[in-house]
Amino acid sequence: MLVTNITLISTPGLPLLTLEMAMTLVFMFMFFVHGSKYQRAHTKFPFAIPFLIYGVVLLASSMFSMAGFGAEISNFIKQLSEKIILVWMAWQLIETKDDFKFIFKVVTVIILGSCIYGLIEYILQRNPLTEYEASLNSNKDKLIDFSYGADSYRGYRINSIFEHAIGAGMVWALYAVFVFIIIQKKYVTIGQIFIPFITAILCIPCILFTNSRSPLLFFAVSMVSIVNFKSKRFYPLLLSLLVGAAIAVPLLSDKIINVIKSFFSGDAANTVGGSNLEMRLDQFAAAFELMFQSPLFGLGPSFRDVIDNNLVDRLLGGESIWLQAVPQMGILGVVAYVVQVIYFIVIIPKRFKSRQIFFVSLAYWLTYTITSIPGFNHMLFFIFIFYFIKSSRVYGQMVKVGNVYGLYLRKGVIHYNVIRRRPVVIKEH
Secondary structure (H helix, E strand, C coil): CCCCCCEEECCCCCCCEEHHHHHHHHHHHHHHHHHHHHCCCCCCCCCHHHHHHHHHHHHHHHHCCCCCHHHHHHHHHHHHHHHHHHHHHHHHHCCCHHHHHHHHHHHHHHHHHHHHHHHHHHHHCCCHHHHHHHHCCCCHHHCCCCCCCCCCCCCCCCCCCCCCHHHHHHHHHHHHHHHHHHHHCCCCCCCCCHHHHHHHHHHHHHHHHCCCHHHHHHHHHHHHHHCCCCCCCHHHHHHHHHHHHHHHHHHCCHHHHHHHHCCCCHHHHHHHCCCCHHHHHHHHHHHHHHHCCCCCCCCCCCHHHCCCCHHHHHHCCCCCHHHHHHHHHHHHHHHHHHHHHHHHHHHHHHHHCCHHHHHHHHHHHHHHHHCCCCCCCHHHHHHHHHHHHHCCHHHHHHHHHCCEEEEEEECCEEEEEEEECCCCCCCCC
């Protein structure tokens, strides 16, 4: 959400401290001081191996960075906190059906508000909230502004209360897909979650009004997870979506129609602009040439601050996770991300027997491979994954066993294992 430019420390020579990072550090401190009794996961963190590999590689890349480790400290702490520690904490804390219900209600209120504001933004063709948030950063050299405004190719691209149009569209897509899945899976009826259903429907025009292909791709691939021709609930849901699409299409502007057509038409793709195959290949060529300067660990996340040449210019915005990993983290970084992809798309869906995790993870990594996803809420994505893990029959069996896994300190050594066991009942004869 729009908190990137709210800074607490922005002094030259000192690590940058944003409000978001400060709140994250406080929450982490509170958890490790008081949170052991709230650790309730019934199996070890399923992403422990890929996250450990990523953390070690990120540390090595930061230490051997061309910009120096001092320049990487803020970014390293931010990535370690937000992409590893907070995700693990969520796994430990969010356990029961009531936990997920509470989060779903809170997220629904936020998403509904963002949709309403997004529609207002589309009518106004400007975002006063983004303008105000940007004004809060007193250091204009470190101002982060992802707003597009209006252009002749795609028109205005909304981002509502989020940082970026692409991230906003993907958040709306993820929420809508989740609602459609729980309806199709018979967890609830439309009547039971009428407001979330209406919110999910409102997400669809908001996705279109971002005028971005990435959210549309993510939404389309993720929606495959609800396809079940044997389910009686699938057909009414499909019919509702088709009728809605039939009503909406005539109301869409030519620019939005061209964005949709650009997936299938070269002429439309040229009309809307953006990346093409030739541009991507040149970006990857530049990325590999940069990586060869430090093949194993890469040049570090902040290499652009100290390297300014034609190769860096050819990277453009690095619109792919691989265009970021290759020059920044080198061969080991690529390996770290490949391990994550294998876990998300193969190991975890197979272990917990979840096609929902498979298709949404496939959509995530496919989109992240094709383009960057600035402003996307990764924590919301992981909560989605955790919900389907912890509502699976496989995890249900682990709950019946009763062992609780967590982090604890023993004799000066940190352990991650069983912290509470189910009491053994001895039957009297």
